[in-house]
Amino acid sequence: MKLRSRHLLGIEGLDRSEILTILDQARTFREVLDRTIPIVPALRGRTVVNLFYEASTRTATSFSLAASRLSCGCVNFSKATSSVSKGETLLDTARNIEAMGVDGIIIRHRSPGAPHFLSRHVKAFVVNAGDGAHEHPTQALLDAFTLRERLGSLEGKRVLIVGDIAHSRVARSNLLCFTKLGAKVAVCGPPTMIPPEVEEYGCEVFYRLDRILYEVDVVNMLRVQQERITSSSFPTVREYRAFYGLTVERLRKLAPEVVVTHPGPVNWGVEMDFDVADFSRALVLPQVTNGVAVRMAVLFLLAGGEQAG
Amino acid sequence: MNAENVNRILFQGGTVVDPQKASTRRADVLVVGGMIERVEARISAGDGTEVLDCRGKHIAPGFADMHCHLREPGREDEETIASGTAAALAGGFTRACPMPNTEPPIDTEAQVRFEIRRAAETGFARVHPVGCCTKGRQGKELAEIGSMVEAGAVAFSDDGSPVSDPQVMRRALEYCKAFDVPVISHCEVMELVEGVANEGRVSTKLGLKSGPDVAESAQAARDVLLAEFTRARLHLAHVSARATVDVIRWAKARGVQVTAETCPHYFTLTEEALGEFDANYKVNPPLRSEADRRAVIAGLADGTIDAIATDHAPHLKGEKEAEFDAAPPGIIGFETAFSLGYEQLVLGKVLSLADYIARLTVAPRRILNLPPAAVAVGSDAELVVLDLKADWAYSADRVLSLSRNSPFLGRTMRGRVAAALVGNKLFRL
Numbered sequence: 001m002k003l004r005s006r007h008l009l010g011i012e013g014l015d016r017s018e019i020l021t022i023l024d025q026a027r028t029f030r031e032v033l034d035r036t037i038p039i040v041p042a043l044r045g046r047t048v049v050n051l052f053y054e055a056s057t058r059t060a061t062s063f064s065l066a067a068s069r070l071s072c073g074c075v076n077f078s079k080a081t082s083s084v085s086k087g088e089t090l091l092d093t094a095r096n097i098e099a100m101g102v103d104g105i106i107i108r109h110r111s112p113g114a115p116h117f118l119s120r121h122v123k124a125f126v127v128n129a130g131d132g133a134h135e136h137p138t139q140a141l142l143d144a145f146t147l148r149e150r151l152g153s154l155e156g157k158r159v160l161i162v163g164d165i166a167h168s169r170v171a172r173s174n175l176l177c178f179t180k181l182g183a184k185v186a187v188c189g190p191p192t193m194i195p196p197e198v199e200e201y202g203c204e205v206f207y208r209l210d211r212i213l214y215e216v217d218v219v220n221m222l223r224v225q226q227e228r229i230t231s232s233s234f235p236t237v238r239e240y241r242a243f244y245g246l247t248v249e250r251l252r253k254l255a256p257e258v259v260v261t262h263p264g265p266v267n268w269g270v271e272m273d274f275d276v277a278d279f280s281r282a283l284v285l286p287q288v289t290n291g292v293a294v295r296m297a298v299l300f301l302l303a304g305g306e307q308a309g
Numbered sequence: 310m311n312a313e314n315v316n317r318i319l320f321q322g323g324t325v326v327d328p329q330k331a332s333t334r335r336a337d338v339l340v341v342g343g344m345i346e347r348v349e350a351r352i353s354a355g356d357g358t359e360v361l362d363c364r365g366k367h368i369a370p371g372f373a374d375m376h377c378h379l380r381e382p383g384r385e386d387e388e389t390i391a392s393g394t395a396a397a398l399a400g401g402f403t404r405a406c407p408m409p410n411t412e413p414p415i416d417t418e419a420q421v422r423f424e425i426r427r428a429a430e431t432g433f434a435r436v437h438p439v440g441c442c443t444k445g446r447q448g449k450e451l452a453e454i455g456s457m458v459e460a461g462a463v464a465f466s467d468d469g470s471p472v473s474d475p476q477v478m479r480r481a482l483e484y485c486k487a488f489d490v491p492v493i494s495h496c497e498v499m500e501l502v503e504g505v506a507n508e509g510r511v512s513t514k515l516g517l518k519s520g521p522d523v524a525e526s527a528q529a530a531r532d533v534l535l536a537e538f539t540r541a542r543l544h545l546a547h548v549s550a551r552a553t554v555d556v557i558r559w560a561k562a563r564g565v566q567v568t569a570e571t572c573p574h575y576f577t578l579t580e581e582a583l584g585e586f587d588a589n590y591k592v593n594p595p596l597r598s599e600a601d602r603r604a605v606i607a608g609l610a611d612g613t614i615d616a617i618a619t620d621h622a623p624h625l626k627g628e629k630e631a632e633f634d635a636a637p638p639g640i641i642g643f644e645t646a647f648s649l650g651y652e653q654l655v656l657g658k659v660l661s662l663a664d665y666i667a668r669l670t671v672a673p674r675r676i677l678n679l680p681p682a683a684v685a686v687g688s689d690a691e692l693v694v695l696d697l698k699a700d701w702a703y704s705a706d707r708v709l710s711l712s713r714n715s716p717f718l719g720r721t722m723r724g725r726v727a728a729a730l731v732g733n734k735l736f737r738l
Contacts, residue, residue: 090632111632112516113586121630132634134516172516197510 003301007119007126010135011176019180023145025297026290030145032069033293043072043303048104049097050076052129053090056108058264058288059129059138063106066295072303075102090114091121098122103303107131125302133167139263140173142294144181146287147218150259155182160212161203162188162244163222163271164233166195170263171222175201186212189244192233209244214253221246221262224270237270246272251279259283310395310433310709312734317341319354320694323363325684328370328667338368340690343732348686361735363694366727367662370682371403371434371691372669374643376468376493376546376570376618379405379436381427382420383412388623388711390424391431393643396621396709398433399738400643401669401693401726404679405434409441410469416441418456425461434731437463437677442481442492448472451484458488463677466493468546471528473499478532482541491542491568491676496528496553497594505638507595511580518634522601525594526552533560533567544676545569547620549594551604558613568676569608570616573642573649574716576605582716588629588636589716592620595638609668610659616672619646623712641710645703647695648722656723662697694728701725 003018011019032038048067050060060076067074077097094105106127107115112134119126130136147154159178165171165187178185179202187198188206198205206212213219224240234240241247246260251273260272260282268274276282320338325348327333337352338345354360379393390407397405407424409415415424421438428436440462441452446469454465465485471494472478481492497520504518512519529545533556536543548554548571560567574592579599582590590596608614622639629636647669654660660668670682684692702721705713729736 089627090635091630109632111634112518114632116586117632132516132518166513169516172514195513196508197513200510200514 002304006302007115008137008298008302009115009119009126009128011137011140011173011180012135014180016180019141019144019177022141022294022297022301023148025301026141026145026294029069029296029300030290030293033289039069039071041071042300043067043070046103046303047073047075047101048106048299049102050074051094051097051105051107052077053079053109054130056130059108062288062291063129063295065292066299069292070296070300072299090118094118094122098124104299127298127302130169133169133172135173136169137173138291138295138298139170140177141298142287142291143174143220143261143263144177145290145294146261146283147259149286149290150283151217153182154178157183157218158216159183159185159218159220160188160216161185161220161222162209162246164193164224164228165189165198166193167225167228168222174220175203186216188212190234193228213250217258219246219254219258219260221260221271223263223265224267241270245270246276248273248275251276261287264288310398310736312736315359315733315735317358318730318735319352319358319360320363320368320692321352321354321360323366323368323694326367326369326663326666327684328663328670328682331661331663331667333367333663338684338692340730343690345684345686345688345690348684361694361728365696365698367695367697368684369666369693369695370670370684371693371729371731372401372647373404373406373673373679373682374402374619374621375406375616375673375677377405377407377621377643378410378623378639379407380411380623382423386711387625389431390427390436391433392709392711393621393623394428394432394434394436396641396643398729398731398736399709399726400645401647401695401729402643403434403691403693403729403731404437406437406439406463406677408439408466408468410446414441414446416444416446416452418453418460421457421460421462433736437461437679439464439466439468439493441465442467442472443477446470448474448477451477451480454484455488458490463679464491464493464544466495466546468493468495471495471497471499475531475535479535479539482535482539482543486539486541489678491544493544493546494528494532495546496525496532498524498528501527504634505591505593505595506583507580507597509580509598511583515583515586517583520595522550522552522597525550526556529553529556533557533565536567537563537565540566542566547572547575547594547618548605548608548614549575549597549601551601554604554608554613557608561613568615569613570618571605571609571614572618572620573646574640576602576609576653577649578716586633587716588631588633589640589714591633591636591638592640593638606653606659609654615668616676617646617650617668618673619643623710624714625712626714629714639714641708641712641715643710644708645715645717645722647726648724649717651697651724652722690730690732692730693726695724696727697724699725
């Protein structure tokens, strides 16, 4: 089964069955990752480029690994060492890279819609690896994969996303993805971090964590960006932790089957206490492993590879 | 754009629009030596009279655009006074008031004279420069407003940026009273704005950096109160938000000397158009919600908003063909303004044809103290011929502006400007 679009620009453009197609494909690749030699020849001879305009070691590495596990070539383009610092435009850069002959472009950019813009101007397939505060579809897919692994299905599950909803691409993609998979999603954060009319996503909004935390099956914590601390989104880190942080005290009060996710990197001591990492219900590291499998599935389906598994 | 010199020309068989009396009547118009000589039900063409067949068409005073960007000096790659005024004339605007945010900004008498001289040498429509309120458009010290008025500037604005400091705004309003010129306020509380998209459901969905409507309306409220306090004349540029319309309505009811303009894109488009991240929909202030669009239309209907201006803002393809955040805001507007307003406001039954044309003629001329707009015996000939039944396709190859940054390219529109006469120069369009 194939995806309707040539690109993965966001969860927005995927329907439920396409999401399940990717997740099912990812399950096959997840098994590959446990083999002694975790590599398949599915995309042999293909090449993708990591075009990262924002620093992100994790996501870039995850995509690189996903490509290499599929026997697909992957080159990394980093802003710092390229002509971008000499004023080259995004379109110029992308066209030049494409002219060198690549099948796919994985782009991370601070500007929402940059992958969409690129997809209109290049022949290669485009994967959105995070565009500003808009979407981060592979993060949502790997979160969904991880949750399905633990909970079986997201149908009817209650998911709470906590933190800076306004400036988070993970929040948007996860809201869309979890909702499409049948979960009931709520968001929580200080009103300064809740974007207008977010209810249109079909979610409930809470300003006080303790009013909703103990009623959900999944707690999806978000990273607090450092610049929010200086922009009056909240007064102090201390106060943020007190009202919106997943402290050990709160964690202990959660029902035993409740799980916690975080897209990483965690600001330990801010949105989550250090010791939360020690609880097996915190899925932060399984998320990272699953991320490789999910990105393998995405590259495989978009590049139209033949033999899977 | 080619002009024909016509000494005697008869506009025959058309309907004459009088926007001052809000009326229309069947009449022929004879222009001799650039002056309107006769306006009568039936005039027969004598020898040596050029006849323009206006049957089925309307004849109106030329439009005045009180807010546009001609980019000269500084960005002649985007637009020049020559290309911009040609585009203006093609849209029926026989007068254009360029904003002073050129490079360098128009903040001295010499620069105002430069624009007027360039317009006389190369221009098509007549040009009335708007000068900077403050030196260098920095919002700190008043520019030489009096000298600029003497050179021909008709209003003062730091457009593109607000005058953020309330004391400077107060002084600008007060000082302009000596010269009977309005201050044109670009209302924007910069501290509230993170990016050029309306803060609302669409910015939430697209994750775009945004600014709320209150960034406009809060500044409008401050400025009308300062205008009331100083008893000065204030004009609000490019009104886009419902709350701003309410502020103006309230201020007018209090007797504040405030006028306002909006632009065709604010009553035609909404933020919903941003879905594809196409930077040709990026304007400042941003396209807002359907409720805002309706409020702008209601403001035009009841006269709260006096004038329609284009905010014609040329940018090169290479600048607009970029990720949304990186592209400069602004769209070209001269050549589409009349049709968009005709469709939304006249065909949409908001305004009568004559009332609509008054927003393009009477209102801007009154606000800027320009000669009144009339198709009247003894006045200078400055006429447009309108074909309201024509459907026309707005395509890139017909654009006279040096830039093509319009979200309306490819759109078929109703009502076009068929000809314009400025003095003894006839332009068939």
